[in-house]
Amino acid sequence: MGITLRWGHARPDRLANPDAMTASTKRDLRHAARSRRREIAGRTDALAREAAGAAIAEAVLRFVPEPCRVAVYESLPDEPPTGPLVEALLAAGHEVVVPVVLDDFSLEWRYAVRGTSGDDATVRRPSHGGHTPDPEERRGWLGTDTLATCDLVVTPGLSVDSHGTRLGQGGGCYDRALVHRDPSAPVIALLHEGEQSEVDLPADPHDVPVDGYVTTTGRVVRLR
Numbered sequence: 001m002g003i004t005l006r007w008g009h010a011r012p013d014r015l016a017n018p019d020a021m022t023a024s025t026k027r028d029l030r031h032a033a034r035s036r037r038r039e040i041a042g043r044t045d046a047l048a049r050e051a052a053g054a055a056i057a058e059a060v061l062r063f064v065p066e067p068c069r070v071a072v073y074e075s076l077p078d079e080p081p082t083g084p085l086v087e088a089l090l091a092a093g094h095e096v097v098v099p100v101v102l103d104d105f106s107l108e109w110r111y112a113v114r115g116t117s118g119d120d121a122t123v124r125r126p127s128h129g130g131h132t133p134d135p136e137e138r139r140g141w142l143g144t145d146t147l148a149t150c151d152l153v154v155t156p157g158l159s160v161d162s163h164g165t166r167l168g169q170g171g172g173c174y175d176r177a178l179v180h181r182d183p184s185a186p187v188i189a190l191l192h193e194g195e196q197s198e199v200d201l202p203a204d205p206h207d208v209p210v211d212g213y214v215t216t217t218g219r220v221v222r223l224r
């Protein structure tokens with residue numbers, strides 16, 4: 001008896017717009033990656049988190065031998081910790097900038113302050129319950145094209161595949177910001193150990209690949 005292949009029906013709206021096709025796939029992958037991240041964070045105690053922060057700091061610092069400007073971000077409780085990295089970079093004399101999300105999902109940048117960490121407002125736009133900056137604060141912003149002046153860009157991400165395709169939080173904030181980067185500056189994502197993707201992630205034309213990633217065990221993986 002022959003095998004009958006049962007083809008599914010293509011949804012015309014998805015076929016007409018490849019971006020829409022990856023958008024729904026990305027949504028599912030993001031959902032799974034977020035629950036994996038919650039699970040990893042749930043079994044990471046304070047001591048392990050401290051070790052992860054130190055391992056990331058040590059690994060990333062090896063990328064920046066000369067005093068330079070590094071873009072980092074203020075990690076949320078479930079994310080690989082960036083606090084020790086910011087501290088270590090500042091202590092070594094580097095300039096550190098961190099993002100502020102704007103209503104149109106673009107990112108502004110400001111100098112990092114020692115000891116501050118991300119909270120809910122970090123990933124909420126001002127018009128959607130996030131932090132609304134006052135004029136004084138705005139005066140300290142460095143411009144949405146600040147990545148052009150950075151020698152190393154450290155991005156958040158839920159997963160990265162072997163080509164450097166990064167799955168982010170879905171705002172497209174980093175894709176917009178990375179348009180401005182200096183092409184000679186490495187872009188690296190931070191992941192919990194185990195979050196790297198063994199299968200190819202869907203990539204849209206706007207997705208800017210990362211050059212590698214660093215994990216919470218201090219493992220450095222160069223991809224490009």
Ligand SMILES: Nc1nc2c(c(=O)[nH]1)N(C=O)[C@@H](CNc1ccc(C(=O)N[C@@H](CCC(=O)O)C(=O)O)cc1)CN2
Binds near residue numbers: 101107125
């Ligand atoms: N720690 C950290 N900081 C970061 C990021 C990150 O992933 N981690 N970002 C990585 O890109 C940027 C912010 N990314 C964002 C991605 C999505 C939405 C968003 O869809 N927000 C919804 C409300 C979400 C909620 O209520 O929880 C909205 O504003 O409508 C906002 C910001 C910049 N800073």
Ligand SMILES: Nc1ncnc2c1ncn2[C@@H]1O[C@H](COP(=O)(O)OP(=O)(O)OP(=O)(O)O)[C@@H](O)[C@H]1O
Binds near residue numbers: 026169174175179207
């Ligand atoms: N350079 C860009 N200019 C305008 N819109 C963009 C740009 N990059 C991405 N977007 C839009 O942002 C939305 C989210 O994109 P995507 O799903 O790739 O986000 P992500 O990479 O997971 O998020 P992030 O970059 O914040 O980590 C999409 O609707 C996409 O069209």
